Amino acid sequence: MPTTARASGPNRGRVGRPRAQGPAADGLAPRDGVLAAAAELFTRHGYAATTTRAIAERAGLRQASMYHYFAGKEDILAELLEGTVQPSLDLALVLAARAEPSAEARLWALCRADVALLCGGPHNLGALYLLPEVGAERFAAFHRVRAALKAAYRELLAATAAGAALAGPELELRGDLLFGLIEGVILIRRGTPAEPAEVLAPAAADAALRLSGAPEPAVADAAVQGARLLGTLHV
Template sequence: MTSAGPGRPRKKQSVRPGSTAREEILDAAAELFTNQGFANTPTRAIADAVGIRQSSLYHHFATKEDILGELLDGTVAPSLAFARTVHRIDRPGKPVEAAARLHAVALFDGSQLCQARWNLGVLYHLPEARTDRFQRFANDRLELRNLYRALGKDVEDLLAPGPKGRAPLGDLMFRLVESLISLRADGLSDTGSASQTADAGIELAGLASELEAVRAISEALVSSRTDLA
């Protein structure tokens, strides 16, 4: 047996990515929750997938709900942090600049959903995820959606009024990005899906002719996200 920590020998050598047992547990739970559901995954199955004893798992997480909560929070936290940063940039005076901010958030958010090791977005639809136990996740996701709305409104305020009854641009973009979760589940997403989705939102805004310029500014924002934080 190998060691999973002081006094906690592993049952077998782990093949999970992660520098700590906690990270390995999250990876195993992500795979099992997304493939067979939360309710159908006992903590023993998670421990077995990591190669540790069930009692060792409880050293890191008190309950299965704690594991789900950390996974849910992790799906939205990076995108929310980036959207907050982009929204703090001085409000642009040109439609292309405003559209680029929205495009950048959609591109970053969509990339997070498409490139994660497991399709964690499917956890959003779990009935357990809608309970008060996961209110922090719900609040963060709502804030992210509101930032999409604010960035979309900045674009709309600089353009001629669109058709009456059309959904706000920010809401459209938010829903387009989250549709990547279903596309990935159906095996229909690839490395270019996040970019294509962000582009589609800008085209819906009526800025297809400015897409190249929007992309250039957007990609610069995403590339410099560490400097902006």
Template sequence: MGRPRAVARPATGLSPREELLAAAAELFTVNGYSATTTREVAERAGIRQATLYHYFRGKEELLAELLESTVRPSLEAARLLAASDAPAGARLWALAHRDATLLCTGEHNLGALYLLPEADRFLGFQELRTALKQAYAHLLAPITAALPQHERDLRADLVYSVVESVILIRRNTSARAVEGMGEAVADAALRVGGVGEADLAHLRELGRALLPGR
């Protein structure tokens, strides 16, 4: 049972929907979003084009799902970290580590899709990004509490930008190993946020304990 495939494909263990997203991720990041058609996505996934429309309304919905997939795990991590009684700086370090690692890993650099002019049209994606940015600002607030509000806002913007900078790093230096990137970005985020070197090592150790599997 199930909808027929256009061509035989090696078994991947992915559902047809996941196959389509994987194909779209490859084609959008390698060939470009505008240059990719739904027919090409379907063919790459080994699925008939008519079947694609059973799962997605079109190319824009594929892009929206890929964009949102780069934010949802980090936003869920932020919600879990909010429940921790660890110092805010340690939770901020852990969130930056998990977020940067998510953006650095994966077969394709989905974060590069943020740079598409079309990305601004997806309200669901933008709402998720805004919520994640607010989560960073909330964790940073105790560190910047003594600063004027405009400086607190600037620090929050800078911390968020430091994490997202891995998108350009990965895009411009594809051979760069991602091992250690999470820690480097998390350290940089705390420094930009105003954490001094004397406190950074301690917060890093506490932050490591908040990572999955620790």
């Protein structure tokens, strides 16, 4: 799954002003270059310590030109954060609408893809969830999408054989624990940044199925079916 934040908001599709130093060496469009530069600087030096001037310079833009794409740091951060959850929510809605394979396999597929999204990029953007600034109203859209993704996890969990035996607060708690396990890879990646996403993602998905209450044979079957499903969906 892609890890670059999706384009959104009123600036989508606008033509940018010229760069200060010509095209970026990495070949990114100016808007994407700003997002990539901010992702690097936010995760390396911290959000508060990163200035818009530093972002613009890293992206090869004049600072004034950067404001053609984003109103400020909050807008950049909001788009980066939404890009870490929106693709997983889109996939979750597709999986929830399917009747097959099993709910266990679809839950496994969502877990694996979500971890791959969180860990697949060069920067640990999930660590930005913990910023105190993310509690501001500007990030309400991110919180809505994240809450919708959490609800989609719970819906898939409830459709599994083990989840069907749960009810009310117990189901909600189990869903919260499962969602927390998946997002916990953010902390794992912070401690062991070299851990390959292709190893961590299926391991986390297996652990999530075990946490859901699925017996070991069901976990193994879900992994096979879930991987096949992701292949058919080109995820």
